[in-house]
Amino acid sequence: MAKKAKLTEQNTGFAHPISGQGDADKKGKYLAELRDSLAARLRAGDHAAAGEFVDMYNEQIFLFMRRLGHDRQVSEDLTQESFLQAWQHISQLRNGKALNGWLYRIAGNVSKLYWRKHKGREMASIEGADIDVPENSEAGCDIAGHYEQLGRLKNAVAYLPEKLRQAVVLHYMQHLTIAEAAEAAGVREGTFKSRLNRALETLRKQVL
Amino acid sequence: MNEQKLTKLLNDLADATVEPVRPGLTEDIKRQIPERLSPHKGGTDTIHIVINLRISKLAAAAVIIVTILLCAGLFGGRDWTSDGIVDGVRDSLAWLGAGRADVLAVRSKYEDLVRQGRHVVYYGDNIAPGDNSAILMQLKLPDGKYRIVFGDGSTRIVNAEELIELHSRMLLNKTR
Numbered sequence: 001m002a003k004k005a006k007l008t009e010q011n012t013g014f015a016h017p018i019s020g021q022g023d024a025d026k027k028g029k030y031l032a033e034l035r036d037s038l039a040a041r042l043r044a045g046d047h048a049a050a051g052e053f054v055d056m057y058n059e060q061i062f063l064f065m066r067r068l069g070h071d072r073q074v075s076e077d078l079t080q081e082s083f084l085q086a087w088q089h090i091s092q093l094r095n096g097k098a099l100n101g102w103l104y105r106i107a108g109n110v111s112k113l114y115w116r117k118h119k120g121r122e123m124a125s126i127e128g129a130d131i132d133v134p135e136n137s138e139a140g141c142d143i144a145g146h147y148e149q150l151g152r153l154k155n156a157v158a159y160l161p162e163k164l165r166q167a168v169v170l171h172y173m174q175h176l177t178i179a180e181a182a183e184a185a186g187v188r189e190g191t192f193k194s195r196l197n198r199a200l201e202t203l204r205k206q207v208l
Numbered sequence: 209m210n211e212q213k214l215t216k217l218l219n220d221l222a223d224a225t226v227e228p229v230r231p232g233l234t235e236d237i238k239r240q241i242p243e244r245l246s247p248h249k250g251g252t253d254t255i256h257i258v259i260n261l262r263i264s265k266l267a268a269a270a271v272i273i274v275t276i277l278l279c280a281g282l283f284g285g286r287d288w289t290s291d292g293i294v295d296g297v298r299d300s301l302a303w304l305g306a307g308r309a310d311v312l313a314v315r316s317k318y319e320d321l322v323r324q325g326r327h328v329v330y331y332g333d334n335i336a337p338g339d340n341s342a343i344l345m346q347l348k349l350p351d352g353k354y355r356i357v358f359g360d361g362s363t364r365i366v367n368a369e370e371l372i373e374l375h376s377r378m379l380l381n382k383t384r
Binding site for chain 2: 042045046047050051054055058059062063066067072076079080083084087090146149150153154157168172173174175200203204207208
């Protein structure tokens with residue numbers, strides 16, 4: 001599946017390899033200006049800006065919910081709930097730099113409240129991660145091994161404690177920077193890094 | 209090396225777990241955008257505090273109840289042990305609720321009657337709300353009698369003599 005441009009926009013968050021540093025800088029500057037303008041318009045109560053904001057983030061928040069272990073239907077509901085909460089807490093949005101952290105924090109809280117209300121509920125697997133190993137023998141054992149590792153990693157991430165799973169999802173899968181992800185998790189950067197290290201250590205033991 | 213490999217695997221997993229969003233979800237969300245995006249929404253502040261402080265609803269409810277009792281104790285001017293709290297709450301509600309609302313309603317009625325050119329007198333600024341012997345307003349009726357509204361909201365129709373007696377009693381109470 002071709003990834004949408006808006007999803008890759010966040011790859012300047014240092015969890016992804018960057019091809020050209022100059023291009024990345026330009027893109028980062030452009031995105032920062034875009035977010036600043038969007039945040040200012042949202043704070044001013046601009047209805048059109050809210051529409052753009054939904055276009056920009058609804059897929060990301062849906063995937064965030066899926067990666068936190070909610071099934072498709074619940075993820076849709078929680079995505080809608082996250083935006084409803086966002087409209088009600090516009091006043092807490094400081095500036096464009098804080099846009100990601102602010103929205104993901106709301107979404108994280110919405111997810112947390114859901115799990116609290118439905119304690120016995122099992123986590124759903126992510127459809128895309130039910131990875132089929134290609135039958136073509138020429139693809140070789142390397143590809144098969146890679147897919148097998150991905151499958152193991154998917155399970156290992158799912159079984160991480162909630163806070164560690166959230167840290168991995170925010171930084172490595174939603175591609176937020178450490179600062180944004182820490183803001184989203186509601187902790188200091190040091191605490192977030194520590195969670196991330198613990199999560200990586202656990203995953204390394206189980207997957208590699 | 210292991211860390212780089214793990215990071216790469218996590219990035220690959222992120223790519224592999226991209227799912228299409230239901231067509232129409234974006235529109236559903238957009239339909240829920242309020243007409244006026246207000247920076248301040250008072251009604252949801254409590255929920256936000258509960259979420260932000262990460263305290264349970266039970267604890268939040270306890271905090272709110274204690275705050276109400278404390279305020280009631282302050283307004284009532286009683287100590288908040290034994291029966292003091294109950295009396296304080298009752299007094300506060302009487303002042304904030306029934307008594308005060310009646311005064312405002314009568315005042316509004318008085319202004320209305322004045323505009324109609326009726327013979328009416330309003331004493332509300334000088335009496336204590338809730339006083340059942342104080343005259344809040346008097347209205348002269350076409351038959352020469354007077355409709356009296358007391359401080360506690362009760363009404364009575366009296367003749368001129370009774371009215372003078374009521375005024376005398378009110379004056380006497382004031383001077384005590």
